[in-house]
Amino acid sequence: MSQKMSPPIQKDPQKRAASMRVVEGSYAVAHAVMCSMPDVISAYPITPQTHIVEHLSQMVADGATDAEFLTVDSEFSALSVLVGSSAMGGRSYSSTTSQGLALMYEVLYNVSGMRLPVVMTVANRAMGAPLNIWNDHQDSIGARDVGWIQLYVENVQEAMDATPQAYKIAEDLDIRTPVMVCMDGFILTHVYEPVELLDKERVRSFLPPYRPEHILDPANPYTFGAFADPSTYTEFRYQQCEAMVKSMAKIEKAASEFQEIFGRYYGGLIDTYRTDDAEVIIIAMGSVVGTIKDAIDQMRAAGKRVGLVKIRSYRPFPVKALKDALKNAQVIAVLEKDVSVGYEAGLTTDLKAAFYNSNLRMPIVGFSAGLGGRDITIHDIERLVQKAEAARAGIESEFEFLTLRKEIL
Amino acid sequence: MEKSLLAPGHRACAGCAMPTTIKLVLDAAGPNTIVASPTGCLEVTTTPFPESAWCVPWIHSLFENPAAVASGVELMVKRRGHDTNVIVIGGDGSTFDIGMGSNSGMFERGHKILYVCYDNEAYMNTGVQRSGSTPFCANTTTTPWGKESLGNPRPKKDMPAIAIAHRVPYVATASIAYPVDLRRKVKRALQVNGPSYIQVNAPCITGWTFEAGIMVEISRLAVETGLWPLVEWVNGEVTEVKKIRMLKPVDEYLKTQGRYRHLFKRPDGAAILKQIQDMADANIAKYQLVD
Ligand SMILES: Cc1ncc(C[n+]2csc(CCOP(=O)(O)OP(=O)(O)O)c2C)c(N)n1
Ligand SMILES: [Mg+2]
Numbered sequence: 001m002s003q004k005m006s007p008p009i010q011k012d013p014q015k016r017a018a019s020m021r022v023v024e025g026s027y028a029v030a031h032a033v034m035c036s037m038p039d040v041i042s043a044y045p046i047t048p049q050t051h052i053v054e055h056l057s058q059m060v061a062d063g064a065t066d067a068e069f070l071t072v073d074s075e076f077s078a079l080s081v082l083v084g085s086s087a088m089g090g091r092s093y094s095s096t097t098s099q100g101l102a103l104m105y106e107v108l109y110n111v112s113g114m115r116l117p118v119v120m121t122v123a124n125r126a127m128g129a130p131l132n133i134w135n136d137h138q139d140s141i142g143a144r145d146v147g148w149i150q151l152y153v154e155n156v157q158e159a160m161d162a163t164p165q166a167y168k169i170a171e172d173l174d175i176r177t178p179v180m181v182c183m184d185g186f187i188l189t190h191v192y193e194p195v196e197l198l199d200k201e202r203v204r205s206f207l208p209p210y211r212p213e214h215i216l217d218p219a220n221p222y223t224f225g226a227f228a229d230p231s232t233y234t235e236f237r238y239q240q241c242e243a244m245v246k247s248m249a250k251i252e253k254a255a256s257e258f259q260e261i262f263g264r265y266y267g268g269l270i271d272t273y274r275t276d277d278a279e280v281i282i283i284a285m286g287s288v289v290g291t292i293k294d295a296i297d298q299m300r301a302a303g304k305r306v307g308l309v310k311i312r313s314y315r316p317f318p319v320k321a322l323k324d325a326l327k328n329a330q331v332i333a334v335l336e337k338d339v340s341v342g343y344e345a346g347l348t349t350d351l352k353a354a355f356y357n358s359n360l361r362m363p364i365v366g367f368s369a370g371l372g373g374r375d376i377t378i379h380d381i382e383r384l385v386q387k388a389e390a391a392r393a394g395i396e397s398e399f400e401f402l403t404l405r406k407e408i409l
Numbered sequence: 410m411e412k413s414l415l416a417p418g419h420r421a422c423a424g425c426a427m428p429t430t431i432k433l434v435l436d437a438a439g440p441n442t443i444v445a446s447p448t449g450c451l452e453v454t455t456t457p458f459p460e461s462a463w464c465v466p467w468i469h470s471l472f473e474n475p476a477a478v479a480s481g482v483e484l485m486v487k488r489r490g491h492d493t494n495v496i497v498i499g500g501d502g503s504t505f506d507i508g509m510g511s512n513s514g515m516f517e518r519g520h521k522i523l524y525v526c527y528d529n530e531a532y533m534n535t536g537v538q539r540s541g542s543t544p545f546c547a548n549t550t551t552t553p554w555g556k557e558s559l560g561n562p563r564p565k566k567d568m569p570a571i572a573i574a575h576r577v578p579y580v581a582t583a584s585i586a587y588p589v590d591l592r593r594k595v596k597r598a599l600q601v602n603g604p605s606y607i608q609v610n611a612p613c614i615t616g617w618t619f620e621a622g623i624m625v626e627i628s629r630l631a632v633e634t635g636l637w638p639l640v641e642w643v644n645g646e647v648t649e650v651k652k653i654r655m656l657k658p659v660d661e662y663l664k665t666q667g668r669y670r671h672l673f674k675r676p677d678g679a680a681i682l683k684q685i686q687d688m689a690d691a692n693i694a695k696y697q698l699v700d
Contacts, residue, residue: 040484068484072477073514080474080511084445084481087468090488092481110470216466216482218441218493223461225469227453 019196025156025188026051028195029095029121029181032163034065035203036119039090042070042081046100047133048185049123053095067093075100079107079118086116087224089215091167094118097185098125098139105143111178112147112240114224117170117210118178119163120148124286124337125185126372134373135185136337137286141314141346147240149179149247150315152285156193158266159183164198164207165254171210175247177240182314184287186373198262206261244316251313269318271310272325274300278307280388281329283322283351285311288335288376295381306385311347319354331363333388335381335402337370344399363391369402376403412464414440419462420454424621426585426611426628427451428462430527431498433588437595438523440465442494443486445479447503448472450534450613451527473507475499476515476524483520494599497524501542502532504608505566516575516604523598523605526568529613537616541566544636545688546681547668549616554671559681564688572606573645579605580642585612586629590639590651597641610637618667630662635689638696653698659686 023031029052033041041060043053060069068085072078075096082092096104101122111118122140126132140150149169153159159181166179183189214222228236252268259265273293275281282292289310299306309325311318326332336347343349348366355364367384370376380403390396414435421428427450435442443466446452452469455462470478475497483495504512504526515522531549532538538551545564548554552561572580579601583591591609598605612619612627619627631637632651636659639651660682663669672678693699 039488040481042481068488070480070484070518072480072518073510077474077477077480077511077514080470080477081481081484083470083474084468084478084483085485086481087478088482088485090481090485106471107474114470216443216468218443218466221464221466223456223463223467225452226456226458226461228458232458 020194021197022192022194023156023197024051025159025183025191025193027055028156028160028197029163029183030055030059032160032198033093034059035198035200036093036164036167036207037065037091037204038067038093040068040070040082040085041093042072042078043094043096044072044075044078044100046075046097048125048189049095049097049100049121051189052121052123075103076107079104079111082118083107083110083114083116086111086118087114087216089210089212091210092116092118093120095121095123097123098127101139101143102127105146108143108146108148110225113236115176115240116178117167117176119166119170120178120180121159121163122180122182123185123189124182132372133185135187136371136373137182138338138371140180140182141338144315144346147177148315149177149244149251149313150182151179151251151312152182152314153188153312154266154287154289154310156188156191157195157264159188160195160198161258161262161264161266164203165258168207168254169247169250172250173213175243175250177243177247182286187287196264202261206258248313248316248318267310267312269313269321270325271312273308273310275307275309275325277305279305279330280333280385281307281309281326282333282335282381282384283309283311283347284335285314285347286337288337288370291376291378292335292381295378298378299382299385304385314347317350317354322351322354323358323360327360329362331365331388331392333384334364334366335369335376335384336366337368339368339371348399363395365391365395365397366399367402368399374403414464415455416462416464418460420457421450422614424614424624425450426613426624427527427529429585430525430609430611433585433591434496434498434525434595435465437592438494438496438599441492442496443468443482445469445475445482445495445497447475447499447508448534449500449503451498451500453534472503474511475503476508476522477511479522480515480518480520483522487521495520495522497522499524499526500533501526501528501530502540505541505568513575516572516577516606519603521601521603523595523607525595526606526608527611528608529611529616530565531613531616533613533616542568545685546672548671549668559677560668560671569606569608569640569642573642576645577606578603578644581607582610582638582640583607584610584628584632584637584639586625586632587639587651594641616668619665623665627662627665630657630665633657634659634662635693635698636662636685638692638698640696647696650696650698652700653693656693656699659689
């Protein structure tokens, strides 16, 4: 059964409208961070993430939150500061994108390896060169293997709501794994949308205070970040992998507990749209999901049986949920905003790998689009579906650039 | 003396000054202390999982970020209203070179953190490569002497001056050969309501190559020749200088160590020895080391 997206809990439309406010995506995220009551925020400005930290700075300046906001010399230091504050037991937050995320690369592994439940918003942006400030997913897909949970959001409301959920998942003592909430730069960070702003008190009832088992405490001294030789290193990684597996149920649980309190739901690990009888199923992540839904509605009206699977959790990769949702498709088309120069792109390859040792044998074709902020139109999605349908008769290309401007090559 | 806060059984070389430095710092600081350290000999030899020599809470993250990690620790200490000491203990490679960005940030933000650099004047953990702290004409594995080379071509970076330029209120140099002085400086630094920086001369038996048992003597010679002046700066002004009672020529210090052996073997070494003596004389004049 395909789930209905974001069912409203507030049944009275008047009351509901009264609680809606039109805010910028970055403000919504900052507000969610504030409601999550962090101890320490440390971040470094980079477009299109800047508004998030500016809003947070203002909230600190206004006394709306008592969090410590530390301005630092680089993204590298920003996340390093959070290694210290999180090891002290403080709830810790950062936000970055693109070059900033790349500069953090070493620290990303450290945060996850020390099992520190930091939450970070990634305002997804392309990687240079060439320098480009617009949205795609190359930055976070490139950080796929760093041991962080990666959640991708579709709209401003989900970006906001995913933030306390991220803390709940990360801080769970069975999980102790940092979370990136990935939201499309500009498309979501700079858009003004009507949202229901989170209420601090209700967030408090959803998200308990952070109570870690091990912290830096002179009364009970622990060593953090020791040196592990070949006789123990593997087991550190194994435990992280185990936590990732366990986190799947926790991600779903956080989504449904959130729904109970706030009435909003975006899917657990994945969500589906009109997949029940779909022959062609598109898979995508992030804000493009909205465009794809519109395209599907149009194609359905014209008699095409097209559906959508939206991936919320890219790491952990929800293999079982995907197999269940896709098992009746005749062809699968992956639409993703990244490329692995040298071989396909992250999601396409992951999905094919997930299906290989199973009895699911429908064609899977991958398309890279929206790189460096290029628009993905309804027309582009229709072309993608045409190409996918053609693949049912035999795959001509397993992976291609969907919106290539051949005339400038 | 109370039980040391660095347990025995660490894996540092016999004749390494780094564990001595840690012990002296922790002696002075006491158990209500949290330490952050970078990657380097210290981290590798004191925390081979599942063992740890540290009897105070200790955290290592990366080679270039202990000052930033300590900043996060200090924020939480303040937030909780505790009076715990936050100390970085790191090697010169981390301190002078790759960690400079996060050190600069920590100094400039004014955290109440004592940064102690145990200065063994090269990247020892990776096999004695040159760092920004390596002295003029010292032999290292990346500045070896040879037909076209006399060793490290550049003088040591002036890290205390860099700290002072950040308006770090308390800056000092120290030596493991002067333990009373070092402990006093640590205590003094911990009183400061802001950042402080102490750079400790810490000979490395493997990298400097000297006979076992003379580590302390070598560090004392560094002081007594004027190559390692013991100085304290408060708010950028020199407030204390350790006077040299029996001034020695730099040769006496240099000839104890394999890293300078080429200077005594080659005919063109004499001019270099003269240059190094000039550096010591400049220190002696600048800090009025001799009455
Ligand atoms: C980013 C990065 N580059 C290089 C290294 C390799 N590395 C580890 S320790 C070290 C040298 C440490 O030198 P120093 O800080 O002087 O400490 P010492 O080992 O001499 O005590 C190097 C180069 C690393 N761990 N990380
Ligand atoms: Mg060194």
